[in-house]
Amino acid sequence: MPYSLTLTHLYPDHLNLYGDTGNLIVLRRRCQWRGIDCTITPLTMGDRPKPGQTDLYFMGGGQDNDQVAVVEDFHQLKADTIKADTEAGVVFLGVCGGYQLMGNTFLMGNGQETPGLGIINVNTKAPGTEVKQRCIGNLVAEIPDAMYQDIQSLYADPQTANSQTTDARTTDSRTGAPHTIPKTLVGFENHSGQTFLGEGVEPLAKTIAGFGNNAAADYEGARYKNVFGSYMHGSLLPKNPHFADYLIGLALRRKYQDPTLTLPPLSDTEELEAHAYAVARYGPTRD
Amino acid sequence: MNQLLLIPIVAFAKVLTVVLRLSGRGSGTALPGYLVGKYFPFALGVLVQQIPTVVAITGTNGKTTTQTMLDAMVSQGDGIKILRNKAGANLSQGILSELLKQSNALGRLDFTHAILEVEEATLPRIAALLKPQVIAVTNLYRDQLDAYGEIDRTEKLIRDGIAQCPQAQVVVNGDDPRTSRLTQGLPNPTYFVSLAEEYARFLPYEGKLHHREPGTPGLEATDIRINEDLTTDFAIHGTVADQTIEIAQARTASPGFFHVYNALTALTMATLMGLPPDLAIQGLQTFQPAFGRGEILSRQVGDKTVHYRLLLVKNPASFSLSLELLRHIPALKLILAINDNTADGKDVSWLWDSELERLNQAHLDWVLCSGIRAKDMRVRLKYALDQPPATIPTVESIQDAIDQSFAHALPGDTVFVMPTYTAMLEFRKLMGKTLDIV
Numbered sequence: 001m002p003y004s005l006t007l008t009h010l011y012p013d014h015l016n017l018y019g020d021t022g023n024l025i026v027l028r029r030r031c032q033w034r035g036i037d038c039t040i041t042p043l044t045m046g047d048r049p050k051p052g053q054t055d056l057y058f059m060g061g062g063q064d065n066d067q068v069a070v071v072e073d074f075h076q077l078k079a080d081t082i083k084a085d086t087e088a089g090v091v092f093l094g095v096c097g098g099y100q101l102m103g104n105t106f107l108m109g110n111g112q113e114t115p116g117l118g119i120i121n122v123n124t125k126a127p128g129t130e131v132k133q134r135c136i137g138n139l140v141a142e143i144p145d146a147m148y149q150d151i152q153s154l155y156a157d158p159q160t161a162n163s164q165t166t167d168a169r170t171t172d173s174r175t176g177a178p179h180t181i182p183k184t185l186v187g188f189e190n191h192s193g194q195t196f197l198g199e200g201v202e203p204l205a206k207t208i209a210g211f212g213n214n215a216a217a218d219y220e221g222a223r224y225k226n227v228f229g230s231y232m233h234g235s236l237l238p239k240n241p242h243f244a245d246y247l248i249g250l251a252l253r254r255k256y257q258d259p260t261l262t263l264p265p266l267s268d269t270e271e272l273e274a275h276a277y278a279v280a281r282y283g284p285t286r287d
Numbered sequence: 288m289n290q291l292l293l294i295p296i297v298a299f300a301k302v303l304t305v306v307l308r309l310s311g312r313g314s315g316t317a318l319p320g321y322l323v324g325k326y327f328p329f330a331l332g333v334l335v336q337q338i339p340t341v342v343a344i345t346g347t348n349g350k351t352t353t354q355t356m357l358d359a360m361v362s363q364g365d366g367i368k369i370l371r372n373k374a375g376a377n378l379s380q381g382i383l384s385e386l387l388k389q390s391n392a393l394g395r396l397d398f399t400h401a402i403l404e405v406e407e408a409t410l411p412r413i414a415a416l417l418k419p420q421v422i423a424v425t426n427l428y429r430d431q432l433d434a435y436g437e438i439d440r441t442e443k444l445i446r447d448g449i450a451q452c453p454q455a456q457v458v459v460n461g462d463d464p465r466t467s468r469l470t471q472g473l474p475n476p477t478y479f480v481s482l483a484e485e486y487a488r489f490l491p492y493e494g495k496l497h498h499r500e501p502g503t504p505g506l507e508a509t510d511i512r513i514n515e516d517l518t519t520d521f522a523i524h525g526t527v528a529d530q531t532i533e534i535a536q537a538r539t540a541s542p543g544f545f546h547v548y549n550a551l552t553a554l555t556m557a558t559l560m561g562l563p564p565d566l567a568i569q570g571l572q573t574f575q576p577a578f579g580r581g582e583i584l585s586r587q588v589g590d591k592t593v594h595y596r597l598l599l600v601k602n603p604a605s606f607s608l609s610l611e612l613l614r615h616i617p618a619l620k621l622i623l624a625i626n627d628n629t630a631d632g633k634d635v636s637w638l639w640d641s642e643l644e645r646l647n648q649a650h651l652d653w654v655l656c657s658g659i660r661a662k663d664m665r666v667r668l669k670y671a672l673d674q675p676p677a678t679i680p681t682v683e684s685i686q687d688a689i690d691q692s693f694a695h696a697l698p699g700d701t702v703f704v705m706p707t708y709t710a711m712l713e714f715r716k717l718m719g720k721t722l723d724i725v
Contacts (some may be wrong), residue, residue: 022639022667029670137633188634233636238666270669270679274662277568 020060022235061097099229121198140212187232319383348427410448592684643671
């Protein structure tokens with residue numbers, strides 16, 4: 001049966017720093033290449049959505065003025081719907097400002113802590129005396145084993161690893177060559193806010209290079225149900241095609257109520273080479 | 288008194304320059320300016336005040352081209368001696384180094400005009416010392432975001448710079464919502480340069496296009512035509528310093544809408560500096576594109592010559608607009624060379640804000656990705672193209688990219704090269720060009 005997905009881009013006019021739009025370009029193309037009908041709906045100032053109308057939300061980061069402008073609109077017109085949707089398992093991806101805003105507090109550029117939407121239990125604070133500069137640079141982090149196994153289960157023909165030491169593979173749809181599914185995520189971070197996870201929220205990945213959530217901890221991003229937050233720009237999804245597929249897979253499985261639904265493999269040579277290059281160049285030296 | 292104090296300072300700087308050169312530690316352009324600026328901050332002002340006419344050009348894109356165009360225009364006048372800083376040397380130490388280098392042993396500068404390119408955040412730090420008669424702001428686009436964080440901040444810095452110079456006449460991009468509001472509430476006489484709305488509305492400004500009121504002082508370009516050889520024709524109308532200017536056809540040797548703004552900005556500045564507009568337009572015809580900005584380099588081996596046209600890309604706006612130009616090129620051969628060195632910006636997120644999708648309307652013959660981030664570039668291209676080629680070659684080394692493209696090209700072909708800043712410098716060097724310009 002032909003599948004379809006509705007993606008909602010929150011505040012595309014206001015929260016669009018750092019190539020965040022690249023995430024939507026990637027989701028749309030990867031759906032298109034698989035014959036999944038994909039509609040992207042912008043949701044901007046003044047729009048009042050209803051629950052149950054979208055399969056995946058995306059929210060990027062913005063400049064301070066814009067973040068202040070949207071937060072009030074978000075509280076008044078959108079928070080209830082998004083809270084209801086995400087509690088029901090709708091997929092949400094927030095990057096940087098879009099991640100911070102979902103939490104209990106977020107940080108303005110002048111260091112002022114401001115109430116966020118409280119949809120996920122994270123707090124973003126100003127850097128203390130121990131952190132004097134922004135967290136800025138290339139970021140490499142490793143996803144948890146459970147999520148890695150979930151990702152393997154998405155593909156129609158994963159040559160599943162027998163043990164955790166062997167990388168799982170899938171097949172290039174164009175050349176038939178095996179692709180290794182990375183256990184890592186790569187991106188570029190640039191934030192002064194220090195984010196701390198509260199109860200019920202898991203980190204998205206363990207930091208190998210760079211800072212991630214805050215300069216003290218070794219973890220990057222957050223997950224609560226199907227809500228994902230990350231500091232990775234770059235954009236996040238182009239060089240992490242396995243994570244892009246994970247979001248698509250979660251959205252499809254939820255929409256079609258089929259936990260065994262799988263995705264046909266794509267030819268990801270270019271994406272995975274860029275990913276491997278980033279790990280080799282910006283990750284720690286391998287022994 | 289200050290003038291006398293200059294003598295030992297200038298002597299020190301000149302000796303240091305020679306020592307640095309002899310010891311092989313660079314061309315000696317940055318350190319003397321840095322040290323003098325740090326310990327004798329008044330030197331910049333004392334040096335520059337000897338030059339009767341000083342003008343400054345700032346903004347995110349087009350500073351170098353506008354400076355080069357204005358230089359070509361002003362050179363048409365009699366008895367003119369122009370001092371200008373080189374592209375890239377647009378921080379305060381770079382400007383100071385140039386003044387020190389050009390002065391004689393007594394600290395005297397024998398120039399009639401200084402045409403200075405000033406980096407955006409540097410303007411408020413040196414505006415009061417420079418006291419420019421004219422300040423031009425080409426535009427305010429988001430640049431590499433890790434440089435200053437936010438464009439709002441850059442806008443404020445430039446406004447602070449202008450506020451220190453109440454005597455300066457200001458020329459701004461009249462379509463850019465950010466630059467067109469820079470002098471609101473300030474006493475500076477302001478001139479707006481703009482394109483007819485049918486062109487301006489396609490440009491990637493942030494926010495709503497500024498609407499130009501009829502009768503606003505400044506210049507407007509109409510009837511813009513980009514030619515196949517990438518020259519641009521346009522007509523000019525407007526008023527500058529109570530003079531009516533009507534030019535039926537002007538041509539720039541550089542391609543695209545950005546360069547029309549640059550030409551209008553340079554023409555407005557030249558007119559404010561007292562040059563007759565007709566003479567300035569004559570000067571524009573002698574303008575050669577600044578390095579990397581539409582410049583053509585040729586490589587010849589035996590009987591085979593291949594031309595390389597460089598279109599520097601530094602942010603989404605310049606990338607998207609250059610891609611727009613390439614739609615007009617038959618059988619386009621393209622090298623995209625992306626580095627992530629400090630001068631390029633370490634973050635390559637901006638590739639995703641650049642509208643590579645515009646290549647879907649181009650006649651793409653072949654494309655090659657190069658530079659440190661060649662692989663990132665290739666992913667961006669793969670997702671942009673409706674029908675991506677089966678393989679898009681990536682050649683990290685720029686030397687290899689030149690060799691492969693030369694081997695692949697037919698004699699007489701023009702290959703378009705879109706490099707980031709350090710990739711452009713490297714490309715020019717490999718093609719036998721020194722880093723010094725005009």
